[in-house]
Amino acid sequence: MLRFDVTTNDWVIFAPSRSVRPHDFQQRPKPQAGEELRPCPFCPGNEHMTPPEVFAVREGSTPNSPGWKVRVTPNKFPALRIEEDYHRGQDGRLFRHMGGCGAHEVIIDSPSHCLSLAQQPVEQVQLLLWALQQRYIDLMRDTRFQTIVLFKNHGEQAGTSLSHPHCQLIAASVVPHMLRHKLSVAAQYFDKTGECVYEALVEEELAAKERIVTANQHFVALIPYASGVPFETWILPRRRQSSFRWLDPSLLHPLAEILKNVLSRLHLGLHDPDFNLTIDTVPRGEEQGEYFLWHIQIHPRLTQPAGFEMGSGMSINPVLPEEAAALLREVNVDSLRST
């Protein structure tokens, strides 16, 4: 179920099935030392431990058996479900709710339990990006879905519960306020200047140079001028495009290349920090917009947001972007061997 917060215009998803009872929170979750001894549901040979796959990159092997390169299954503990209702309802005068209709999928990066995305060959990163885009395209065919959030949680501080490297996606039948807000800010900038604010940012950053991490012919990686957390890194296309859905398949390779490059710099420069990766892209209905540029955001989890951040929505960032970018530029990425 989702509920509307009348004070912020935010929708909140309630997914009580993700925890058995409120009592379960009485003891803080502790890292379980024995985890690696349990069979991993994402490893080849354990396909029966996940719900049946909805997509896979395979050459000839049978679904739900080994032989895949990337594998997509519904999340076993979904926040939203395709079977649920998506109608809005009213509780009394003030409270709005809606059904928990949506999709929640796991995209397993590769058969390898131990290699993180930074350590994978570019070709494997490209297959993963292709799988993410295919799922995005497929789920957008369901007109109940307004927004698709693609993300990766890397490491315990970033909220991972299973260590086998994987991404997730959540398709929701609402548009998050934060996304509407970003779109509105971008639209206002466009109305005022005739420009896409993200394109203008890329142009300014390329001219300034000091916050650029790396770049290739089609993409730029940079640490934004006003990044909220240390080493926050964005990867943006160099040509305007509102949605990740429209990325030309020929650009998946250069995207994989720059993503591996950036993740390698973080891995080597910061000793494999925990991070969240998200793909910012437009919701349904905004895909023809001229004012947004889809992009990847990487948020390393090096600091702990606390009362001030919660009370103000502002961030306190202890590292200047220029210094963070300089450190990442200096990393010798060739020292990370693909296996």
Place this chain on the structure above:
Amino acid sequence: MLRFDVTTNDWVIFAPSRSVRPHDFQQRPKPQAGEELRPCPFCPGNEHMTPPEVFAVREGSTPNSPGWKVRVTPNKFPALRIEEDYHRGQDGRLFRHMGGCGAHEVIIDSPSHCLSLAQQPVEQVQLLLWALQQRYIDLMRDTRFQTIVLFKNHGEQAGTSLSHPHCQLIAASVVPHMLRHKLSVAAQYFDKTGECVYEALVEEELAAKERIVTANQHFVALIPYASGVPFETWILPRRRQSSFRWLDPSLLHPLAEILKNVLSRLHLGLHDPDFNLTIDTVPRGEEQGEYFLWHIQIHPRLTQPAGFEMGSGMSINPVLPEEAAALLREVNVDSLRST
């Protein structure tokens, strides 16, 4: 220094002095087992370890010596400083910055190193609230400050670095976007209905009963209908008042009473969870507004926000507010003795 994020309209504070170098992040901060062996700068007798106090509740003793009940000092590692500039400036065409002018203070709850606020007598909680209000009133005399954020970080997961119970405040010379946004939502509701949305919420919740945690003649504690995290609890006045600044001194006692009550329920019901507490109040210029109601928000840190929350701004909350409120209502608060 502060910087303006042109894509979200958020200001970000850069405070590089809080960490020596970006390299410091290469090893994740680990809990230091020996911490309690080091002398605590907030304990009586160690007053020389903090910057000189700016305020204290004392009966006769000399400033910066023992004998205080609540003590306020500048933060030793401030995010903002009174001495800094507050003028805006432009870096190139797109990037705006401003000086890091502001104030960052620590309000030490009590002389006791070990008793949390829940375990303090109501009178001590009242003294602390009074001190917070006095600092708020005093700092608002400085017309460079637009917003004052009052908060408490309780426990390591909530971002505390020193275990002696304390609150903090940050006075900033900008208004955070999140606060503007909340005010705008409340103003729109007021324009449409003639009502304060927070008052309407309190009324609806009192009628519905199921999300009420506790109440007294002047305040109500409840778990909001669309709360973003498990056991998120708000304490709201029962009479409209835009700013914590205007709270009548006679209401500090009933506020202390309900705050201790709520914190005791969390302490006993959830085994002393880490939490952040913030006071939501209006910025300068909005203090005559009829559409906002200042209130306390408590966010227990029981879940870890991850990629989805970052990519969408939406929360996934695994516990229904009704169930959380029922659990907190059932706690026998008399079992927590004040010492």
